[in-house]
Amino acid sequence: MSNHWRWQYWPLRTKLLLLTVSISTLGILLVCTSLVVVENRTYEAQLESELGVIADILTEQSAAALLFEDSQQVKTILSSLNQIETIEQVCVYNVSGDVMSALNGTGYEPCPSLDVDPAVGFVGDYYRLLEPVTLDGDIVGQFYLMSRLEVLREHIWTFIVISFSVGVGILVLLIWVASRLQRLISEPIVELSNAADRISNEHDYSIRVPVYGKDELGILGSAFNEMIGTIQQQNQKILQSKNDLERTVAERTSELSLANRELEAFSFSVSHDLRQPLRAVEGFGQALEEDCRDQLDDTGLDYLARIRAATVRMGGLIDGMLVLSRVSRQAMEVERVDLSAMLAEILEELQDTTDTVPSEVTIQPDMQVVGDERMLRIAFQNLLENAWKYTSKNEKRAIDVSACEEHNSITIALKDNGVGFDMKYVDKLFVAFNRLHTPAQFSGTGLGLATVDRVVRRHFGRVFAESPIDSGACFYVELPRPERGAESGLQQQATR
Amino acid sequence: MAKGECSILVVEDNPDDQILTMRALRKASSHSPIILQEDGQAALGFLFGTESSKRSPQVDTLGVILLDLKLPKVSGLEVLRRIRSSPQTDWLPVVMMTSSDEPNELREAYRLGANSFVTKQIDYSKFSEQMCLLARYWLTVNQVPMVGSSRSF
Numbered sequence: 343m344s345n346h347w348r349w350q351y352w353p354l355r356t357k358l359l360l361l362t363v364s365i366s367t368l369g370i371l372l373v374c375t376s377l378v379v380v381e382n383r384t385y386e387a388q389l390e391s392e393l394g395v396i397a398d399i400l401t402e403q404s405a406a407a408l409l410f411e412d413s414q415q416v417k418t419i420l421s422s423l424n425q426i427e428t429i430e431q432v433c434v435y436n437v438s439g440d441v442m443s444a445l446n447g448t449g450y451e452p453c454p455s456l457d458v459d460p461a462v463g464f465v466g467d468y469y470r471l472l473e474p475v476t477l478d479g480d481i482v483g484q485f486y487l488m489s490r491l492e493v494l495r496e497h498i499w500t501f502i503v504i505s506f507s508v509g510v511g512i513l514v515l516l517i518w519v520a521s522r523l524q525r526l527i528s529e530p531i532v533e534l535s536n537a538a539d540r541i542s543n544e545h546d547y548s549i550r551v552p553v554y555g556k557d558e559l560g561i562l563g564s565a566f567n568e569m570i571g572t573i574q575q576q577n578q579k580i581l582q583s584k585n586d587l588e589r590t591v592a593e594r595t596s597e598l599s600l601a602n603r604e605l606e607a608f609s610f611s612v613s614h615d616l617r618q619p620l621r622a623v624e625g626f627g628q629a630l631e632e633d634c635r636d637q638l639d640d641t642g643l644d645y646l647a648r649i650r651a652a653t654v655r656m657g658g659l660i661d662g663m664l665v666l667s668r669v670s671r672q673a674m675e676v677e678r679v680d681l682s683a684m685l686a687e688i689l690e691e692l693q694d695t696t697d698t699v700p701s702e703v704t705i706q707p708d709m710q711v712v713g714d715e716r717m718l719r720i721a722f723q724n725l726l727e728n729a730w731k732y733t734s735k736n737e738k739r740a741i742d743v744s745a746c747e748e749h750n751s752i753t754i755a756l757k758d759n760g761v762g763f764d765m766k767y768v769d770k771l772f773v774a775f776n777r778l779h780t781p782a783q784f785s786g787t788g789l790g791l792a793t794v795d796r797v798v799r800r801h802f803g804r805v806f807a808e809s810p811i812d813s814g815a816c817f818y819v820e821l822p823r824p825e826r827g828a829e830s831g832l833q834q835q836a837t838r
Numbered sequence: 839m840a841k842g843e844c845s846i847l848v849v850e851d852n853p854d855d856q857i858l859t860m861r862a863l864r865k866a867s868s869h870s871p872i873i874l875q876e877d878g879q880a881a882l883g884f885l886f887g888t889e890s891s892k893r894s895p896q897v898d899t900l901g902v903i904l905l906d907l908k909l910p911k912v913s914g915l916e917v918l919r920r921i922r923s924s925p926q927t928d929w930l931p932v933v934m935m936t937s938s939d940e941p942n943e944l945r946e947a948y949r950l951g952a953n954s955f956v957t958k959q960i961d962y963s964k965f966s967e968q969m970c971l972l973a974r975y976w977l978t979v980n981q982v983p984m985v986g987s988s989r990s991f
Contacts, residue, residue: 617937617960622854625962629861657960664938672941 355521355528362520363513370509374502381501385494386464393471393489396423401475401485404434408475408483411436416443428490430468434475435484442483456484467491530559534566547574602671609667616660624653655785662789665720666774669797674714681709681722681754685743688723692730701739709745711752711821713801721797724790725756725817731784732760732815740814750823751803757816762809771807794819844901844977845871849881849917850935851909858962859904862969870977871899878912881905882920885927893926900930902976907936907943915943915950922951929983931976 349357400419407415416434420443423429432445433453441453454460462470468488475483530551537551547570553563627650631643638646685705693701711718726741733739740759745752763771763778770776774792791805794817798805803821846863850856856874863872873896875881887893903921907914914934921927933954934947947955956972959965 615937617958618852618855621937621958621960621962621965622852622858624960625858625965626854628962628966629858654961 354531355524358524358528359517359521362524363517366513366516366520370513374505374509377505378498378502382494382498385497386469389469389489389491389494393469393487396426397471397473397485397487400432401473404485405475405477405482408434408436408442409477411442413443417445420445428493429487430490431486431488433486435486437481437483439484453486460486464491467495526554527559530554530563534563537566541570547577605667605671609664612660612663612667617657620653620656620660624650624657627653655781659787659789662787662793666789666793666796669717669720669793669800672714672717674717674800676712676714679711679713679715679718681711681718681745682707684715684719685709685722685726688719688726692726697730697734699734699736699739701733701741703739703741704743706744709743709752709754711754712823713821717797717800721794721819724794725819728790728817729756729758729760729815731786732762733758734760734784736760747823751820752823753818753820755816755818757814759814762811762813762815763807765809768807768809772805843870843899844982845873845896845899846973846977847873847875847881847884847900847903849875849878849903849905849909849914851877851906855906855958858965859969862966863973865966866970867973867977870901870973871896873900878909878914878917881909881917882912885921886924897927901982902931902933902972902980904933904935904972907934907938907947915946918947918950918952931980931982933972933976 352360400423403419404416407413407419420432420434423432423445429445431451431453434442434444435453435456436442439456444453460470460472462472467490469491471485471487471489473485473487474481475485530553533551537549541547541549550567550570551563553560553567627646630638631646631650635643682705689703689705729741730739733741736759738759742757743754744757745754747753761779761784767776767778770778772791772795775788777786777788779786795805798819798821801821803819805817805819807815807817809815846867848856848859848863850859856876860872860874863870873884875884883891884894885897905914905917909917914936918932918934921930921932928951931953932951933956934952935956935958936943937958944955954972956968959968
């Protein structure tokens with residue numbers, strides 16, 4: 343609260359008024375003082391000259407009387423001065439310095455001795471004058487006059503009172519005028535400040551300040567208006583582009599959801615419409631084989647078997663495509679997944695298949711990841727099946743699954759001792775329909791690793807592989823670590 | 839009525855699938871009558887009658903309906919909904935047959951009251967096995983409400 347009494351918190355108009363008032367007061371004070379001084383001087387000079395003239399006349403008149411030491415005559419001459427009330431004392435001395443005659447006013451005081459020079463001029467409340475009386479160039483005596491200054495003092499006091507009254511009057515007038523005139527300067531600034539305040543509080547950039555004149559204040563006002571105008575324009579542009587962006591996003595979203603719906607319809611179509619004729623081919627092939635076996639020779643039967651095998655392969659392809667499309671668009675349900683247990687289950691199913699290769703599979707226990715269990719199962723099933731498939735021509739199969747936890751990710755490595763792949767084509771490994779082996783070497787659709795890639799990507803992870811010459815292949819799946827952050831991030835993605 | 843005399847209603851629009859399904863079903867259960875309807879509308883006419891014809895008396899002998907999901911005119915799911923919304927037929931076991939295995943379709947079918955959902959296998963021997971299992975279960979193991987004269991609605 344006390345802060346607001348400080349100079350910097352004072353309103354501009356108060357400061358301006360105070361400045362004007364103090365300068366005016368100082369000026370008026372100086373003018374009055376100098377006037378009083380000058381008036382005093384002038385009056386003193388006038389008094390001095392008046393008394394000088396009187397003294398001159400009296401000395402002239404009394405010169406002869408002095409010469410003859412006619413004190414009666416001198417007294418008569420001096421008595422004419424009785425009419426002048428301010429004259430306190432008049433003394434006339436003869437040539438030897440004795441008082442010839444004296445005229446005393448109200449206060450009786452003996453004439454000063456001439457042995458010591460009496461103080462002459464304005465001293466205290468008196469004006470003293472000592473003049474020699476001469477006759478034909480010879481000094482015949484001395485004339486001494488002492489006058490009271492009360493009239494002068496009264497006059498000066500009256501002058502002081504009048505001049506200061508006038509000064510105060512002028513000051514009041516000046517303050518009134520200044521308080522009007524300061525608005526010329528303070529008002530535009532106050533308006534500017536108020537406008538700036540309102541803009542910063544209400545964020546209303548349509549506010550403008552009125553511009554007065556072409557001076558610096560006018561320029562300031564115009565510049566302020568221009569600045570706010572620019573901000574307003576920029577705001578509008580930002581708003582416009584935000585709206586445009588939102589509209590574009592909405593359009594793209596609707597396009598995307600349309601595309602998604604089309605894709606869904608397409609995949610449904612694929613799964614239904616492509617399967618049906620395929621099933622017919624396969625079904626009638628088998629019916630032919632069963633019902634008309636007698637009418638076909640070995641070549642015919644071989645062809646028929648090939649037709650049926652091809653349809654089964656194509657069925658596998660369609661299934662693979664469906665799985666791939668499903669893992670791409672299916673909503674994710676994120677939870678903590680016990681990967682070790684899942685891998686053990688997948689492995690159990692694999693070991694049931696007819697394969698006589700002696701296998702040694704090690705799975706690191708208690709591997710935990712966060713993700714959609716169904717999708718992760720599809721991915722790791724593909725990876726394990728791959729490892730199984732490409733080691734099926736070995737004498738002994740060795741598969742090792744281990745995890746390596748880092749700061750914010752977990753990398754699962756699946757290592758096998760199978761045929762591996764040519765590192766030259768590592769880029770094609772995860773691209774759909776790209777196969778690095780012929781169907782005669784190893785069967786497959788070319789969709790398995792693409793599906794793995796898609797699943798891992800949807801978990802914000804990555805999958806990569808390496809195959810050192812003659813030592814199998816190693817696939818790495820890097821997933822965000824099961825942390826609260828990653829879980830919620832995936833959850834957000836899943837609920838979208 | 840003995841269980842063996844229950845009939846099967848097959849609703850299937852595709853002629854190839856008709857032949858293949860009938861072939862597989864006959865092999866599985868040679869003595870059960872198999873009724874074929876070629877689309878959803880025909881199936882509804884068979885089950886509920888139309889403006890020109892009455893509902894088929896054969897409905898009372900049905901043991902199971904094998905209903906294809908994707909049918910022209912009236913979809914399999916719509917037929918299922920109609921079956922479930924009529925007291926004359928709401929007890930009938932309905933097995934949805936489909937070429938696809940779309941999770942959405944699956945859920946919707948069960949929501950509408952399907953008793954079973956089967957994805958037709960491309961491999962015909964597997965398909966035949968499916969048909970064999972279906973016929974055996976629904977016609978010999980499964981129990982339906984009393985049929986014939988005692989079914990009075």
